[in-house]
Amino acid sequence: MPSNTFTKILTANGTEYSYFDIFELERQNIAKISRLPYSIRILVENLMRKNDGKIVRDEDVRTIANWQASYTTPMEIPYHPARVLMQDFTGVPAVVDLAAMRDAVKTLGGDPAKVNPQVPVELVVDHSVQIDYSGTSESLTQNVAKEYARNSERYKLLKWAQKSFDNFKVVPPNSGICHQVNLEHLGRVVIAAPDGGTTLAYPDTVVGLDSHTPMINAIGVMGWGVGGIEAEAVMLGQPYYMSIPEVIGVRLTGQLQPGVTATDMVLTITQMLRQFKVVEKFVEFFGPGLANLSIPDRATVSNMTPEYGATLGFFPVDAMTLQYLEMTGRSKQAALAEVYNKANGLFYDGEENIEYTARLELDLSTVEPSLAGPARPQDRIALSGMKNAFGDNTGASQPQANITLPTGQEQLTNGSVVIAAITSCTNTSNPYVLMGAGLMAKRAVHRGLKVPAYVKTSFAPGSRVVSSYLEAAGLMPYFEALGFHITAFGCTTCIGNSGPLNPEIERAIRENDLNVAAVLSGNRNFEARIHQMIKSNFLASPMLVMGFALAGRANIDLTTEPVGFDPNGQPVYLKELWPTGEEIEQLVKAHVTQNSFTLQYAKIFTGDEFWDGLEVAESTTYAWDSDSTYIKNPPYFEGFTQEPKSPGNIQDARAFLTLGDSVTTDHISPAGAIPANYPAGQYLLGQGVKEEDFNSYGSRRGNHEVMMRGTFGNIRIKNLMVAPKEGSFTIKHPEKEEMFNYDAAMRYQKESVPLVVLGGKEYGTGSSRDWAAKGSRLLGVKAVIAESYERIHRNNLVGMGVLPLIFSPGDSIASLGLKGDELFSIEGLEKMEPRKKLQVKAVGTDGKTITFEVISRLDTEVDVIYFEHGGILPYVLRQMMA
Known part of the structure; x- marks a missing residue:
């Protein structure tokens, strides 16, 4: 396929651009492009443009252009995303790994300066701020000051990277969250890049180090979350090898009823798509209902893509997209996006003859006010059902606790709301729900209502544009009158950075075993995620967060x-506080302006006085500080050789943990607070770090010593070997001694005993935490045997050289009678191939032998290559050295 037969010319903004015309494939009878979903058309263009006859070949282009609604065996393609989006929690270890690669290249006699991102990388520092202070006008400054006090070592690394790596930009702290900054500013929709003597136009595509990267799908930009190791490979010029996805079309009709928000809609869609099982699939929205959804409404739906389990939650480019680009100060990009997408068949035209794997339908008028919880985002509860969701907690037999706060006496019971957070990510990109919450606050203040003193209130917008338009609308004083002062411009409560509760409240919860609640406008509410003492966590719109904060109880x-x-x-009812759609629309039109976006984003890479104050020297390789407890040179390249060593069969391995269904990456990867009595806390104390300075696991992701000690360290993880006990404990065999997971792993390593993890369905569901795989590898886990995997975690295991296996259909830990005390041997690894069937022999302490078959979830040839090299990074490094 000579590329010159597919390139055409278009003109936008008075400039000529060349582009790859995907419909030329249809004109040449190679494939019928007009039947393809829009998301697949973007993949077609990508492979056409990247066809070099080596990595991408003619047959790859034909394969994707002749996309099938379903595949009996996975078909892989080499896809080249245009850019990489990072946040600091997952971005810091990626930068650490790149710095370590530079060291390895230097040690082997190469030029370390060659280790650079080959595609644009943008890192937004948004995940480290915690809500230590709330409820006052000083809260924001105090939280940012504490953020820098805790994280200056990490931030110096990022500032060094910004200075030292080519093609690498950093959005400093206190600016917003990566997804909203990406939506409002970084997203290009169409990229224009020099190509020889011409300028080439092509679709903006992105992979991100956060599972909520699909939020950018709202403006027709293809993007999803990947593991840190995969993102590093993409940065270094490697393709992202992916199985061709099925595409579920969701036809939207009608429009939302008055009083129903985009949050209610996304919770309904999340429940619907989880039930349909869209894991590892693309979801594409179409139909007449699109015309009734603004870009912020679409962004709310796209943001929660990982909650419904899909890879994409895609909205094609249409007139709404162009209006949004104009409004957010990207007029030139809007003009190019219109001309390019219309010329190349990527502009949504309302036609419904597209082929999908399956079609679902949702009439938006049927959506009702909703929340989701208490522990999973797909468990939707109608607003009217919240009381029943808690059961009857009004009787005299219910536990109650009287507490003394600085403001006076208060009473806590089951169902008391102790955290009410209007938090970033899902909702703060949506001015409609934020203006609505502000109008509710205004009415509540006018009626003399107050939020109970035991409710920790916070407001963390996803960008500074939010505060500018709320101030312009005169609504911030009402938020603040109810305690919803701005506490951060970053990702907070939703990732467990909710900060401490009042010690009296924590004591009352603990002593009375109270089932208290958090209500937040985020997207994650997994067990022990929001705050380790809060059992019930509910996702809701900012407007309902305001309502439940005022009520002070969830039941x-x-x-x-x-x-x-x-x-x-006099009683005050929710319907009295609830604003009309017309009131909200009037404020949005008046105050959400192009000027507010242009002003805020003109200085987005500059940073504040805290960022300016970081002293960083420029150097090719990083100057590691041996005394640092935040940044350590990781051991991935110790003993590195030019040629890979064969993995070989796994002999006489021990079961490290035996786990049930829906084990999340929050259970596996270190996240949240670091308990002083757990191995990571003991390590930090041994390094002279005071408990009050532990910071969070996420902030210490650049230190493998902390992270491997915290892997499988969630206080709620349920290892069946120690049931009913919860937490980071296992049984060390053959001694049958109970100990911390980390301590057992180190004992096994001294004895040269390999480890396997046994799991159930949906192993590794949740956020794209690469440390769930990195920690597993460093603890000595050679393989995981589960019933099924969440996509990103399976990829991450492969990327770290850990073998993901699944039981044969019908088999499970229980059905096979596995106890976890067996010696496991896995045969058949010598000549690995995709989806190979392997034999496992498990010999129990009683001498009983159980043999069963497992299927390798090395899904592609490239998965096999990565596994045989010990992971993506060693493979890429060998490629570079070659």
């Missing part, structure tokens, strides 16, 4: 019961 039916009582004893 209430706000459709019939009053939110509270005014100073005269």
Whole structure:
């Protein structure tokens, strides 16, 4: 396929651009492009443009252009994303790994300066701020000051990377969250790049180090979350090898009823798509209902793509996209996006003759006010059902605790809301729900309502544009009157950075075993994620967060019961506080302006006085500090050789943990607070770090010593070997001695005993935490045997050289009678191939032998190559050295 037969010319903004015309494939009878989903058309263009006859070949282009609605065996393609998006939690270890690669190249006599991102990388520092302070106008400055006090070592590394690596930009702390900054500013929709003597136009595509990267799908930019190791490979010029996906079409009709928000819609869609099982699939939205959804509404739906389990939650480019680009100060990009997408068949035209793997339909008028919880985002509860969700907690037999706060006496019971957070990610990109929450606050203040003192309130917008338009609308004083002062411009409560509760509240919860609640406008509410002492966590719109904060309890039916009582004893109902759509629309039109976006984003890479104050020297290789407890040179390249060593069969391995269904990456990867009595806390104490300075696991991701000690370290993880006990414990065999997971792993390593992890369904669900795989590798886990995997974690295991296996259909830990005390041997690894069937022999302490077959989830030839090299990074390094 000579590329010159597929390139055409278009003109936009008075400039000529060349582009690859995907419909030329149809005109040449190679494939019928007009039947393809829009998301697949983007993949077609990508492979056409990257066809070099080596990595991407003619047959790859034909394969994707003749996309099938389903495949009996996975078909892989080499895809080249245009850029990489990072956040600091997962970005710091990626930068650490790149710095370590430079060291390895230097040690082997190569030029370390060659280790650079080959595609644009943008890192947004957004995941480290915690809500230590709230409820006052000083909260933001105090939280940022504490953020820098905790994280200056990490931030110096990032500033060094910004200075030392080509093609690498950093959005400093206190600016916003990566997804909203990506949506409002970084997203190009169409990229224009020099190509020989011409300028080449092509679709903006991205992979991100955060599972909520698909939020950018709202403006027709193809993007999803990957593991840190995969992102590093893409940065270094490697393709992202992916199986061709199935595409589920979701036809939207009608429009949302008055009083129903985009959050209610996304919780409904999440429940619907989880039930349909869209894991590892693309989801593409179409139909007449699109015309009734603004880009912020679409972004709310796209953001929660990982919650419904898909890879994409894609909205094609249309007139709404162009209006949004104009409004956010990207007029030139809007003009190019219109001309390019219309010329190349990527502009949504309303035609419904596209072929999908399956079609679902949602009438938006059927959506009702909803929350989701108490522990999974797909468990939707109608607003009217919240009281029943808690059961009857009003009787005299229910536990109650009287507490003394600085403001006076308060009472906590089951169902008391102790955290109410309007937090970034899902909702703060949506001015409609934020203006709505502000209008609710205004009415509540006018009625004399107050939020109970035991409710920790916070407001963390996803960009500074939010505060500018809320201030312009005159609504911030009302947020603040109810305690919703801005506490951060970053990712907070949703990732467990909710900060401490008042010690009196924590004591009352612990001593009375209270089931208290958090209500937040985020997207994650897994067990022990929001705060380790809060059992029930509910996702809701900012407007409902405001309602439940005022009520002070979650076990209430706000459709019939009053939110509270005014100073005269008169009941105040939610419907009295709820603004009309016309009121909200009027404020949005008046105050969400192009000027507010242009002003805020003109200085997005500059940073504040804290960032300016970081002293960083420029150098090709990083100057590691041996005393640092944040940044350590990782051991991945110790004993590195030019030629890989064969993995070989796994002999006489021990079961490290035996786990059930839905084990999340939050259970596996270190996240949240570091307990002093756990191995990571003991390590830090041994390094002279005071407990109050532990910071979070996420902030210490650049230190493998902390992270491997915290792997499988969630206080709620349920290892069946020690049931009913919860936490980071296992049984060390053959001594049958209970100990911390880390301590057992180190004992096994001294004895040269390999480890396997046994799991159930949906192993590794949740966020794209690469440390769930890195930690497993460093603890000595050679293989995981589970019933099924979440896509990103399976990829990450492969990327770290850990073998993901699945039981044969019908088999499980229980059905095979595995106890976890057996010696495991896995045969057949010598000549690995995709999806190879392997034999496992498990010999119990009683001498009983169980043999069973497993299937390798090395899905592609490239998976096999990565596994045989010990992971992506050693493979890439060998390629570079060659």
